[in-house]
Amino acid sequence: GDSVTQMEGPVTLSEEAFLTINCTYTATGYPSLFWYVQYPGEGLQLLLKATKADDKGSNKGFEATYRKETTSFHLEKGSVQVSDSAVYFCASIIQGAQKLVFGQGTRLTINP
Amino acid sequence: DGGITQSPKYLFRKEGQNVTLSCEQNLNHDAMYWYRQDPGQGLRLIYYSQIVNDFQKGDIAEGYSVSREKKESFPLTVTSAQKNPTAFYLCASSIGIHWNEQFFGPGTRLTVL
Numbered sequence: 625g626d627s628v629t630q631m632e633g634p635v636t637l638s639e640e641a642f643l644t645i646n647c648t649y650t651a652t653g654y655p656s657l658f659w660y661v662q663y664p665g666e667g668l669q670l671l672l673k674a675t676k677a678d679d680k681g682s683n684k685g686f687e688a689t690y691r692k693e694t695t696s697f698h699l700e701k702g703s704v705q706v707s708d709s710a711v712y713f714c715a716s717i718i719q720g721a722q723k724l725v726f727g728q729g730t731r732l733t734i735n736p
Numbered sequence: 737d738g739g740i741t742q743s744p745k746y747l748f749r750k751e752g753q754n755v756t757l758s759c760e761q762n763l764n765h766d767a768m769y770w771y772r773q774d775p776g777q778g779l780r781l782i783y784y785s786q787i788v789n790d791f792q793k794g795d796i797a798e799g800y801s802v803s804r805e806k807k808e809s810f811p812l813t814v815t816s817a818q819k820n821p822t823a824f825y826l827c828a829s830s831i832g833i834h835w836n837e838q839f840f841g842p843g844t845r846l847t848v849l
Contacts, residue, residue, distance in 0.1 A: 658837075667742075667826055667840035668779075713778060722786075723769075723794065724838060726778040 626651045630714050630727035637704055638735050645699040645730050647688075647714035654715040657681075657690055657697040658724070662711040669700075671712070706734045739763065740841035742827050747846045749814075751822070757812045757844045759827035759839060765839070766832050768810035773824040773843075785810055786832075814846060822848045832841075 631646040649655060656675045660668040672681030677692035686701045697714060714727040740761045749755045761768065767786050771779040772824050781794030785804040799818025804810055810829075814821045828838040 664842075665739075667842045670826075670837060671839070673837065716791075722792075723781050723784065724779075728776070728778040 626716065626718065626725045628714050628716050628725050628727040630712075630715045633711075633729070634731040634733060636733045636735065639706055641734075642653070643653050643699070643701040643708075643732070645701065645712055645714075647697045647727060649695050649697065649714075649716045649725075650664065651695075651716060651718055653718045654692070655718050657688070658717075659686070659688055659697070659699050660713040660715060660726075662729070664710070668713065673728070684714040704732075704734050706736050708714045708732060709734045737814075740827060740829055740839055742841040744844060745842065746767075747811075747844055749846065749848050751805075751848055752816045754813055754815050755846065757814070757825055757846070759810045759812065759841060760808055761810075761827075761829045761841075762808060762837075763770050763829055763839065764807070765829035766807070767830045768804070769828040769838065770794075770802065770810070770812045771826040771828065773826060778828065781811065821846055 630651050657680045658673045661671045661672040662668045672683045674681040674690040680689045688697050711729045711731050713729045715724045717724050743758045763779045770782040780796050782800050783802045785791040791802050791804050800811045826843045827841040830838045
């Protein structure tokens, strides 16, 4: 079945460091891909998305590129801030499907 | 402001009691969803509804029940049959069942004492 695998956490970085959180997917078709962010004690917020191969989603300095050849959607940010500390979820959905498939989440902590 | 509200934020229940979690949206979305989140794990789908008076089981529906009498509301009842109900519960909605983007509420943390 369809699945999403994320980089194991937790990830701890210093402020202004470069961030990469890996995400790979398996799907029977060509899914849309998402990154959601969850701040402590809150629900999930959509961070960015990409709906077809080679699309790049971006928001708040975060970027992710839909790579069909490697079935990946890695999240990157050039210079992280303490306020980026949160749990990040990668998710996929096949067009016409009825539910999102989530990765297990990656906890990110940024130290000042 | 449009959005999804869940209440209460924290809920405590004694073993053997049923409890109902509220979810309301004013986004005029047709589809609504309930997820369960456990520490260090991703989200697991409990139930979803494509339209009023219709709903389907997700991956972990046992011990839960839902209703969808109004478009704006999708309450979740955690019954005494749910063996391990302590978790963080998230409600979400989307324009339609096949529309990709889901919007999430702030969540309810349920603790069974």
